[in-house]
Amino acid sequence: MRATYLFGPGDVRVIDAPEPRIEQPTDAVLRTLVACVCGSDLHPYHSAQPSEHGRAMGHEMVGVVEEIGAEVTTVAPGDVVIVPFVFSCGVCDFCREGLQTSCRVAGLTVPTGAGGAQAQYRRIPFADGTLYRVDVAVDDERMPGLLTLSDVYGTGHHAAVTGGAAPGKDVVVVGDGAVGLLAVLSARRLGAERIILMGRHEARTDLGRRYGATDVVAARGDAGVEAVRDLTGGDGAHVVIDAVGHLPAFEQALGVVRAGGTVARVGVPQYSDGPIGREQFGRNVTITGGVAPVRAYIDDLLPGVLDGTVDPGAVFDRELPLDDAATGYRLMDDRAALKVMLRP
Amino acid sequence: MRATYLFGPGDVRVIDAPEPRIEQPTDAVLRTLVACVCGSDLHPYHSAQPSEHGRAMGHEMVGVVEEIGAEVTTVAPGDVVIVPFVFSCGVCDFCREGLQTSCRVAGLTVPTGAGGAQAQYRRIPFADGTLYRVDVAVDDERMPGLLTLSDVYGTGHHAAVTGGAAPGKDVVVVGDGAVGLLAVLSARRLGAERIILMGRHEARTDLGRRYGATDVVAARGDAGVEAVRDLTGGDGAHVVIDAVGHLPAFEQALGVVRAGGTVARVGVPQYSDGPIGREQFGRNVTITGGVAPVRAYIDDLLPGVLDGTVDPGAVFDRELPLDDAATGYRLMDDRAALKVMLRP
Numbered sequence: 001m002r003a004t005y006l007f008g009p010g011d012v013r014v015i016d017a018p019e020p021r022i023e024q025p026t027d028a029v030l031r032t033l034v035a036c037v038c039g040s041d042l043h044p045y046h047s048a049q050p051s052e053h054g055r056a057m058g059h060e061m062v063g064v065v066e067e068i069g070a071e072v073t074t075v076a077p078g079d080v081v082i083v084p085f086v087f088s089c090g091v092c093d094f095c096r097e098g099l100q101t102s103c104r105v106a107g108l109t110v111p112t113g114a115g116g117a118q119a120q121y122r123r124i125p126f127a128d129g130t131l132y133r134v135d136v137a138v139d140d141e142r143m144p145g146l147l148t149l150s151d152v153y154g155t156g157h158h159a160a161v162t163g164g165a166a167p168g169k170d171v172v173v174v175g176d177g178a179v180g181l182l183a184v185l186s187a188r189r190l191g192a193e194r195i196i197l198m199g200r201h202e203a204r205t206d207l208g209r210r211y212g213a214t215d216v217v218a219a220r221g222d223a224g225v226e227a228v229r230d231l232t233g234g235d236g237a238h239v240v241i242d243a244v245g246h247l248p249a250f251e252q253a254l255g256v257v258r259a260g261g262t263v264a265r266v267g268v269p270q271y272s273d274g275p276i277g278r279e280q281f282g283r284n285v286t287i288t289g290g291v292a293p294v295r296a297y298i299d300d301l302l303p304g305v306l307d308g309t310v311d312p313g314a315v316f317d318r319e320l321p322l323d324d325a326a327t328g329y330r331l332m333d334d335r336a337a338l339k340v341m342l343r344p
Numbered sequence: 345m346r347a348t349y350l351f352g353p354g355d356v357r358v359i360d361a362p363e364p365r366i367e368q369p370t371d372a373v374l375r376t377l378v379a380c381v382c383g384s385d386l387h388p389y390h391s392a393q394p395s396e397h398g399r400a401m402g403h404e405m406v407g408v409v410e411e412i413g414a415e416v417t418t419v420a421p422g423d424v425v426i427v428p429f430v431f432s433c434g435v436c437d438f439c440r441e442g443l444q445t446s447c448r449v450a451g452l453t454v455p456t457g458a459g460g461a462q463a464q465y466r467r468i469p470f471a472d473g474t475l476y477r478v479d480v481a482v483d484d485e486r487m488p489g490l491l492t493l494s495d496v497y498g499t500g501h502h503a504a505v506t507g508g509a510a511p512g513k514d515v516v517v518v519g520d521g522a523v524g525l526l527a528v529l530s531a532r533r534l535g536a537e538r539i540i541l542m543g544r545h546e547a548r549t550d551l552g553r554r555y556g557a558t559d560v561v562a563a564r565g566d567a568g569v570e571a572v573r574d575l576t577g578g579d580g581a582h583v584v585i586d587a588v589g590h591l592p593a594f595e596q597a598l599g600v601v602r603a604g605g606t607v608a609r610v611g612v613p614q615y616s617d618g619p620i621g622r623e624q625f626g627r628n629v630t631i632t633g634g635v636a637p638v639r640a641y642i643d644d645l646l647p648g649v650l651d652g653t654v655d656p657g658a659v660f661d662r663e664l665p666l667d668d669a670a671t672g673y674r675l676m677d678d679r680a681a682l683k684v685m686l687r688p
Binding site: 094097099259260272273274275276278280285286287288289293 | 438441443445446506603604609612613615616617618619620621622624625626627628629630631632633634635637
């Protein structure tokens, strides 16, 4: 089969790889319908150690079940399934609590020995706990929206939920990537009326406005903080979402949060230590968020995707055949594409 | 009048100072009934710049109203009042939301130009918004309990509330000072059944057990983390309260928090940056707490103090006349006293 591997910085290749097979009785093997490139894929794209064997890439996909292990009971060959970016057993206490990212059995398997999602086929461990069956055809036109439930929409929703977005709460979203834009959509969906999007890429911030952003602030750093404070009567916002992950973005988030407010992080931190001293303590700032247990959110988010109430799939502004995955990475790295969908 | 001043490291003196007078129509002047030394007073006690004029000390007190300004309407001469350690106007949006520590008008006035609480008299700005009238006599025997509502009990309660202590939630309290012990009491009061107190001073941890601690861990650092993890099936606790404020205590708190759990800080951070990178992100750890808006909690906490359901006043293990304040500081600094009450 064809599969995408990263061999070193900037070195993405789609190569021939062995087709996956059932290895455990709880596995399923899927044929990929749609996959995509994630903003977080760009971190190894920049910094991966060169490697002869490469690293299988991709963690977002919708697929169709080809084969199941002897113990799999909830999906069957032919089913269309959403694949959350973290595998989960579905049975342990963390899974039952909705924190599948801390599953005791499957753990945080990104990247994974199960192969990447940017490939024609993929083995999924713990198929019963991981996969979410959707009653659609393999060529359903809502496939882009369904694909966002694999990661980006659930991640934006996680930020809005943990941050406490709600009616009457001002929200700031730092970052105009796909997660940031879907955090805007999620905050609006949860009832926030005032949503300020911090980003400078106009095509993206335009989509942000369509998703519910009431204001866009292009300035960054101190100027950005000042602009948001001006928009919020000097106070900052109750809910601030960091959808970037770099330290300056987090500092910006802290700069625009209201006393007693919350900063929810969903951009993977590219730092170890950060400012959480007396300034944050004196203002009773809460820092929350984390890697999103998207599996927990599909029940809630799927109906809107199916009935068209929301259009998270609009974050995909480019579609490429799987064999052009390297182009997809380059387009996203150059910010020439917001998010690239791949079809095998 | 007699008043306590700090002139430099370890240099506490009770001196003659001018009696305060009404300066603003919203002021009240109180005669101090009881005051005390706070763990946070020990930070300047260690590190204050030597100064000729000194710094008025103390921010916890119960007093009796001597005189009020022309615009004060909610208290009258002769009333016994609890003085929250932060003054607040009572009218602005932050005060109405219960975040009086971010009051737009009075601000965080510790230490304050209004004079310290470790004195015979004290001027209180924004008397209507700040003071809490209690219907007791000036010699009421519950005075120690009432005094804790000025800071330490409300601060321990803030930790338990923001941390999410509740039935079914395991709680760890790092620190066996008065705030830590009252965080234990508060967590128990909010329904937590399993409460692990990390502290090594046996008289204190014994009081912690009386307040509801089910386990005491004397070990610190990695050994302490391991001991708590052993007690919690390897996972750590849902709610962890940092009642210390030094970086090792915060690191210990992060080490014993369960994935998806919360660290609530009420010890004033003695650090600027702390570990909030991928480890905390991957485990969805929330960091919350801050300087406690104790004024907001008195309605809720006072009845239990008055009817004896709880005994927060037991944290005062020494009582001294005001003139012996320097001895009180030394006893607390040597950990020979848990918390020293001063009576003018």
